[in-house]
Amino acid sequence: MWKTLAVAVLTATLLAPTHAQALENEELLSLVAMPLAVAAVSEITDVPVQELTDVVTLLNDAAVTPPQFIEVIRYVPAALVTRNGAPDFVQFVRDREREGLRGADLVTAIEQQLLVYGVPEMELAVNRPRTIDVEETFIPRRVLSRMAEVRRGRSG
Amino acid sequence: MKQAAALLSLVLLLGGCQQRQEAAPASAKPVMPVAAAGQTPTPEQLGALGAEIRKDPARGDELLQQHGLTRETFEKAIRDITESADASLRYAAAYRKASA
Numbered sequence: 001m002w003k004t005l006a007v008a009v010l011t012a013t014l015l016a017p018t019h020a021q022a023l024e025n026e027e028l029l030s031l032v033a034m035p036l037a038v039a040a041v042s043e044i045t046d047v048p049v050q051e052l053t054d055v056v057t058l059l060n061d062a063a064v065t066p067p068q069f070i071e072v073i074r075y076v077p078a079a080l081v082t083r084n085g086a087p088d089f090v091q092f093v094r095d096r097e098r099e100g101l102r103g104a105d106l107v108t109a110i111e112q113q114l115l116v117y118g119v120p121e122m123e124l125a126v127n128r129p130r131t132i133d134v135e136e137t138f139i140p141r142r143v144l145s146r147m148a149e150v151r152r153g154r155s156g
Numbered sequence: 157m158k159q160a161a162a163l164l165s166l167v168l169l170l171g172g173c174q175q176r177q178e179a180a181p182a183s184a185k186p187v188m189p190v191a192a193a194g195q196t197p198t199p200e201q202l203g204a205l206g207a208e209i210r211k212d213p214a215r216g217d218e219l220l221q222q223h224g225l226t227r228e229t230f231e232k233a234i235r236d237i238t239e240s241a242d243a244s245l246r247y248a249a250a251y252r253k254a255s256a
Contacts, residue, residue: 021214024216024217025213025216026213028213028216028227029210029213029216031227031230031231031234032206032209032251034234034235034237035199035206035237035243035244035247035248035251036206036244036247036248036251038237039244039245039248040248042241052241053239053240057239060235134248
């Protein structure tokens, strides 16, 4: 019994700092990726840059964590290009922020609101970064599909 | 019982030593700070630093320290950059250049 206990304590003690360090590293890498995410979305032709900037500023003001910030930025293009009577997304975020929603609470509200713009269900309130490297697949395929639908609707 | 207590003490001591080792800087390689004290680092400087951190995240805090930054000041500078599409693009260009 003592041997088992000793092995358990030894394992936990040796692994705990490593796990904590890994989490800290992930948090730092998420921070590094934040401007990369904004740059990637700002390069998409249809996305209005001023509205993107407004959303980013509101996310920062509400102290949204870096992993959740990145997830919101990945999905936000679909909301920013949708017009035709859809609610103003920036105004929605601004209103929630003024109501006092912060961090994960604001992200959860955004997650629900994005459904209005035709973005299928998603999970933005992540605890750990899902994406650190901003590559070709950074903008989810379903967001790109939704944007293509909006474009077709405009030209049709 | 005594053996278990002794083993537990040894384990705790080892854990403490491990944490202290992680906190200590690993290399003495001199690095120019990204900005002088009180100056805001440019997007280019931060993009290059970001690439360094991406290459070796375990040395993240050490790299920040070498550039005269803490996690808090780094986060503030990064969030400031995100609030400008132009600054974010400059950061991304510097990041890609330093990553290549």
